[in-house]
Amino acid sequence: MKKTTILDLVSRKLAPFMLLFGFYLLTYGHLSPGGGFQGGVVIASGVILLAISRGVDAAEAVFPVAVLTRVEAFAFFLLLAAGLAGVAAGIGFLGNPVVRSDVQAVPRAGMILLFNILIGIKVGAGVSLICMHLFREE
């Protein structure tokens, strides 16, 4: 992968902001355009930008493949378990166990926030893993 100066310079300044923006999209998904999947993909694109510009080894030093695999597996399992919390409360799979109409907005949207964060972490880890495996191949 031929490295150009512009890519190197810009990526060093831009990658942390991309990660931050990804987290912003994750956590504000219930109020503005965004959400779990979108935030996760932006996080992954931050990691990929790093991998493209500095090489896969530099990206792997910051985000090791083993850690990403574990994060992905645990996030998937926690997502399913959080879905079951609704079943335990008698409402339904993926339901909100805290449903009372006299409480403020955040706990009612709390379940959406939780799901967004879990999905975003899983998608970010997963897509980064895909791209790191592809980069490693050549």
Next chain:
Amino acid sequence: MTEDIVIWILVSPLFGAAAALFGKVFKSAERVFCILTLVSFAGPIAALLVLLEPLLDGNVFFYSLGGWPEPFGISLVMDPFAWVSSALISLITPLIALFALGNRKYGAHFFFFLMLLTAGMYGVALTGDLFTMFVGFEIIAIAAYVLIAYEGTPTGLVASFKYLMLSTTGILFFLLGIFLIYRDLGVLSIAKISALLESAGGVRNTHTMHLALASLCVGIGVRTAFIPFHTWLPEAHAYAPHPVSALLSGVLIKVSFFAMVRILMQFGGSYMSELLLWIGGFTAISAVISALAQSDAKRLLAYHSISQMGYILAVFGAGSSFALTASFFHALNHALFKSLLFLTVGTAVGLRGVRNLYKISALGRRIPLFGLAFFVGALSISGIPPFNGFASKAYISSGMGGSPAYVLLWITSFLTIASFVKLSRIYFPGPKEPFPAVQPDTALVRDYLPGKLEHLVVIVLALMCLGTGVFGVPVARFLHQLLYTEALEYSLPLFGRDKLLSVVPAVLLGAFAFRLVITRAGKGFSARLKALAPDLHTVLLFFFIGLIAFAAVAY
């Protein structure tokens, strides 16, 4: 309270997938996690057994995710159609997963995608609204693309890519159909749509609804593989890994067919029955003629899948409730004997390392139980008593009730016998060759030689083929009772003299057709037929012709 059990049918395979992901992380305990994924099948099986009793009484269960009421939330429906589809999935998929477990090649990745495929199939079977059906179809599709290309062979990759292109184009038309229905009626849940359509007297005779139904059927038709949408199937099922071929041929096309049945029955699409009848007949006969011309063993089986789907479609198009039961019965039997055939033929192909069936022979010496199981499967698909193919073909011939398309199906049945006589040389020797010596232990043999688990699975499938054949009448009666909550009055004397005698001319004609095929003229014709396999460009042209045909049939 029993309603809450419905969600476990969908959620347990997802937990199985999570377990497989953990197997990928903790590589030392990979085997343990793969076994855990198999345990997750216990959830759906237990739930289905519990739900059978209330369903036979006529209750229908609704379950909405997250507690959101009907028009806003995702809803699952457990009615008799859903039970039959889910039961078919729960019957075949654990056996195939067991088969894959026995072979060291299929690691945690394989089981993850297998569980994802299963969860998607349950989603399509249990769906209560059209968009969940779309999501289920796409989950199935993505898992299937990965599984077909799993071994990384060049032909597997090409087959997967071709399937991807065609299938995604189809699902775009499915989305178009959903759009037309939503714009016209404003709701997406199947129960509400059918209520709205009934209150207006059948499919509201607007152009929009006809076009919507045509688009939906075209979208699902690509997955179910009837003419003219079938061209992805021979390669995709032939070049996939062997358990995956068995699963795809056995279960996936049936699940898509059941989804189409649900849509047509609940949206009042019975004006399409005539078209489906003839499409089924032509699918059956042209696929079996192509099958007779093949020299690749798995491609031959894949063409037979298309042809048997033609049977199922044709008898569904005949329209009566008896015909629907016959088509479901044949779907069940086909799942059983086709997975058996793919597993045994796949092992044979793997053991010898070549796919050309003229180069494999007399493996029955090496793995006699597999040879016997292959024999059971071949007899079943040919419709020989007492196996299940005979039972369901007898029901189909009564269900068609003398319609002219039945001639096509009858010709298909003896051509099927001919091609299985041709295929059986991989396990039994031909008339001119002696038994060859037993092969030494090469690496291929070590990979593919079936162990205890594979033998167990194959024997269980063969016994089920025999069982559903011998007990054909009770099984069909049970299906009818479940689907229509009324007893099947017309009972078929399966082992009466007329039915048994009607097998004899079919067998004789089949042997005669086989003799014809192995002559020089037959081989020349076969070679020319093989060269006609279309590439992606012409495939999509067929697709659009099919779309226009479906849309135009309403007028």
Next chain:
Amino acid sequence: MALLMIGTIFIVGLWGIMNKANMVKKVMALSIANSGIILLFIHYGSLSGETAPIEGTRDVMVDPLPQALMLTAIVVGICVVALALVLVYRLYLQFGTLDMRLIEKKAWKLND
């Protein structure tokens, strides 16, 4: 007017899938056709209200159902396109060309 544009996008996508031999162009055409359908849904959803469907705007919001559905459809489309591109990459490594017709000719010769 908008319907005409959306129809053009969809038909351009379908034409690209059928006629282009380069596999990457086929995948791009698939993505274009996908976008066409998504735009169709969202356009018709937006015809009946004014603002985004967030908590508190129940009276003036646009129809939220197509938006939710299309989020799912976009995600699914991206996954399929990503998978297709990985398949294209592997096919290129195996066969050395991106032309679908040549690849099909070579592939079916391999196994007969």
